[in-house]
Amino acid sequence: xxxxxxxxxxxxxxxxxxxxxxGGLGLTATIEKLGSAFNDARYISIPWIVLPVIGIxxxxxxxxxxxxxxxxxxxxxxxxxxxxxxxxxQITAALGLISIAGQAQTVRPIVAPMxxxxxxxxxxxxxxxxxxxxxxxxxxxxxxGEDIFxxxxxxxxxRAFLVEYGIDxxxxxLSVWAIPTAIVAFLIHGSRLLLMDRALKKSSTRP
Amino acid sequence: MIGLGFxxxxxxxxxxxxxxxxxxxxxxxxxxxxAAMWGLVAVSFLFGDVLGNFGNGLLVIALATxxxxxxxxxxxxxxxxxxxxxxxAARHGNRLFWPALLIPAFALAGTLVGKQLIIAGVPLIxxxxxTLVSLGIGVLxxxxxxxxxxxxxxxxxxxxxxxxxxxxGWAAILPQLLAALGAIFAAVGLGDVVGAAFQHWVPDxxxxxxxxxxCIGMALxxxxxxxxxxxxxxxxxxxxxxxxxxxxxxxxxxxAAIGMLSGFCGTLMTPMAANFxxxxxxxxxxxxxxxxxxxxxxxxxxxxxxxILLMYWLAFR
Numbered sequence: 001x002x003x004x005x006x007x008x009x010x011x012x013x014x015x016x017x018x019x020x021x022x023g024g025l026g027l028t029a030t031i032e033k034l035g036s037a038f039n040d041a042r043y044i045s046i047p048w049i050v051l052p053v054i055g056i057x058x059x060x061x062x063x064x065x066x067x068x069x070x071x072x073x074x075x076x077x078x079x080x081x082x083x084x085x086x087x088x089x090q091i092t093a094a095l096g097l098i099s100i101a102g103q104a105q106t107v108r109p110i111v112a113p114m115x116x117x118x119x120x121x122x123x124x125x126x127x128x129x130x131x132x133x134x135x136x137x138x139x140x141x142x143x144x145g146e147d148i149f150x151x152x153x154x155x156x157x158x159r160a161f162l163v164e165y166g167i168d169x170x171x172x173x174l175s176v177w178a179i180p181t182a183i184v185a186f187l188i189h190g191s192r193l194l195l196m197d198r199a200l201k202k203s204s205t206r207p
Numbered sequence: 208m209i210g211l212g213f214x215x216x217x218x219x220x221x222x223x224x225x226x227x228x229x230x231x232x233x234x235x236x237x238x239x240x241x242a243a244m245w246g247l248v249a250v251s252f253l254f255g256d257v258l259g260n261f262g263n264g265l266l267v268i269a270l271a272t273x274x275x276x277x278x279x280x281x282x283x284x285x286x287x288x289x290x291x292x293x294x295x296a297a298r299h300g301n302r303l304f305w306p307a308l309l310i311p312a313f314a315l316a317g318t319l320v321g322k323q324l325i326i327a328g329v330p331l332i333x334x335x336x337x338t339l340v341s342l343g344i345g346v347l348x349x350x351x352x353x354x355x356x357x358x359x360x361x362x363x364x365x366x367x368x369x370x371x372x373x374x375x376g377w378a379a380i381l382p383q384l385l386a387a388l389g390a391i392f393a394a395v396g397l398g399d400v401v402g403a404a405f406q407h408w409v410p411d412x413x414x415x416x417x418x419x420x421x422c423i424g425m426a427l428x429x430x431x432x433x434x435x436x437x438x439x440x441x442x443x444x445x446x447x448x449x450x451x452x453x454x455x456x457x458x459x460x461x462x463a464a465i466g467m468l469s470g471f472c473g474t475l476m477t478p479m480a481a482n483f484x485x486x487x488x489x490x491x492x493x494x495x496x497x498x499x500x501x502x503x504x505x506x507x508x509x510x511x512x513x514x515i516l517l518m519y520w521l522a523f524r
Contacts, residue, residue, distance in 0.1 A: 008478065008485070009377045010275025012384050013268065016391050023395025028261065030391070035263030037390035039255040041383045044482060045248070046214050046339055048372065048379065049221055053306060053349045055367025059287050060357050061296025062303045068296060096318070099342050100311030103487040104371075109307065112491055128493050129502070135487035136475075136502035143471045144510075147464065154436065158463045161440055165448055167459045177464035180521065184513045189506045 047104060054109050066110045067117035078118040078130055079197035082137045083190050085111055089141025090182060094148035107138050120204045133196065137189065144185035147178035210333030214343045219252030224365045225372055229282055237280030241373060244270065244279045248380070271384060274377030282373040284366035299357075306353040310345040317341020371490070378489040382482035389437045398437070401428060402445030409446060415519060417450040418457075422515045425466050426473035433479025435470025442466070457522035465518040472514065475507040476500060 020030025054062075070076050092100055101107075115130040146152045150171040158174055226246035232238045247270045255263060273279060287295065296303065318338045324331040332340045350364055372379065392398065409420040424446055428438035447466050451457045474480045478500065488496050495501070 005277060006275055007277065007377060008275075008481075009271050009381055009384060012381065012388055013271035013275060016384070016388050019388075019391050019395060019397070023391070023397075025391075025394060031264035031268070032260035033264075033391055033394055034267055034387050035258075035265070036260040037387035038267045038383050039251070039258075039260075039263045041386035042215060042218075042252060042255060043211060043339065044382050044386060045252075045379065046218060046343070049214070049218050049343060049346050050310060051371045052221070052364035052368035053310065053346055053353055055369075055371050056350075056353045056357065056359060056364050057303055057307055058371075059292075059295075059359075059363070059367050060299055060303060061287075061292040061294075062307065064289075064292045064296035065300065065303045069301075097311075097315055099314050099338055103490055105307070105310060107487065108371075108490050110304075124494075128495065128498060131491040131493060132488070132495075132498040132502040135491060135499045136506070138487075139475060139483050139499075139503065140506055143474065144468065147468060154439075154467050155464075157436055157439065158467055161443060162459055162463060165459075169460050173460045174464045177461045177521065178468060180517050181465060181468045181510070181514055184517070185506070185510055188509050188513070192506060 047099070047102065050105050054104060058109060062109050063113040067113045070114040070117045076118050077197045078115045078133070078200060079193035079195075081114055081118050082111075082133060082193050085134075086137045086141040086186065086189060086193075089138060090145035090186060093142045093145030094182070096146075096149040096152065098142060098146055098152075101138070103135060103138060107134050111138070119200055121200065126200075133193070137193070140185060140189050144178075144182045148175050148182060150175050208329060208333055209331060209340050210336050211339070214336075214339060215252045215255070217343060217347075219249045221365070221368065222246070222249035222252060225249075225369045228284065228362075228365060228369055229373075232282045232284065234283035235280050235373075237278060238282070240273055240278035241280060241282055244273045244377070244380075245372070247273070267384065267387065270380060274380050277377075279376060280373075281376075282369055284370045286367060286370055302356065306349040306356070309349040309352060310342065313345025313348060314338055314342045317344065374492060375486060375489045378481065378486050381485060385433050385479060385481055389432060389434055392432065392437070398441035401431075402441045405442070406445045406449070409450065414455045414523065417446070417455050418519050418522075419515055421446040421451050421462070421466055422469040422511060422518060425470040426476075426511050429470040429473030430477040430479070433474070433477055433481070435467060435474055438470050438473070439467055442470075451518075451522070455523070457518075458524070461518060461522040465514050465521070469511055469514045469518075472507045472511040475503040 016034055017030055089101060112131045112134040115134045116127050119126050119130050147154055155171050155174050159169060159171055162169060222245045226242045226249055229238055229241035229245055247266055251266055318341060321332045321337040321341055322334055405424055424442045425438055428442055429435045432438055443466060447462055451462050452459050478485055484499050485496060488499050
């Protein structure tokens, strides 16, 4: 019989149990801590409830439609498309609207197929690259937009932490300092996307 | 009052349905593995609060063993072929986007007005969960609209959802398990040990050294833990406050804000941040599970350098 090959999930489980035992928690307390932390973190898995809707729309051709719209646009490139998406994600995240888009809701059904269609290439390597860039652009847009919003978890965490050191700041005083990094993130990632366009054009077989 | 419990019930029922249809999917040689995995997720959502900590712990061990040793596979729910989809896409046109856009529209509207909905003195939606609850309501409305427009049979949404869920597979459970890992690290005091080690290492030298140590420390510790929130208290207590703020006189608002964002650069580079980096790779069916991270590193490293310079310039005006 072939032995099963453990993946990251199993390895993390082992690390949890070993850390608990080495740290002196004991087996029962480690299992209890694992159980309570997992139970408290269930909200992380809530977004999976969008899958039936996305699944139906994919069944009726959502991804194909997204690709067709981009193919019909003259001058649409994968890089420019992703720059526009990044701007949308940064601006909406800065207004606190984080859950309005995401990897399951928008990247898989809409943004990734659009980027693939706009790339001008059909090979699997380019498709994988476009998908990975679409996912990366979503993450970068959210991460470096959300801290501009006052009531985001990370700003509240910073504030609570500094209070313990006798430094009492308004959320606004913190979130304003997220703006320079947000601009630099847009410039760095945007430049990479434009360079990606140039590389795609150079190797393109399409006129 | 509608709160997380409402969402957990929806998610629990959905995963229970995934489990049931997985068990009946004869095209999947590992169908009982899938049924057990999604079934345990359903139990966690529906009964997590009555199982007790030890019961939940055993559930997680079973779940991570089934998912972690490859006992679940890829189901084959009935769906349309690529060629059929091209035809359907042309027929339905932009109407396909409307249900997808309804979900964010509800999340937005709910976030803006949800807190004002008060019936007989009791808020309708739990204030802290307004966005998630609105998202859930948006999903239900979008589902209803999509099913009536496209006249699907009642089981189609479950089967189509299961198709995508199986493609994600065990990676779907990883983010919650990593949250538990963070809790264990906190319980055994790992942060204090690493923080003390850093403080011991970093020489009490110049301003730029202190800023570099804090920003790079935030990124590295986030890479280890997968979460900038977990790294922030440790690194800020060990380096940010004593070296950058107190010894060098840095503005705490700038130091803390840019310190957190340096941690986010670390989040872009680590498989430990599974919900951002590993789950999307599964969702997009990338052949390389690290593909998303590889696409992010060339942005993350220059951005970390930029954060160091920004903190150096802005914190000491």
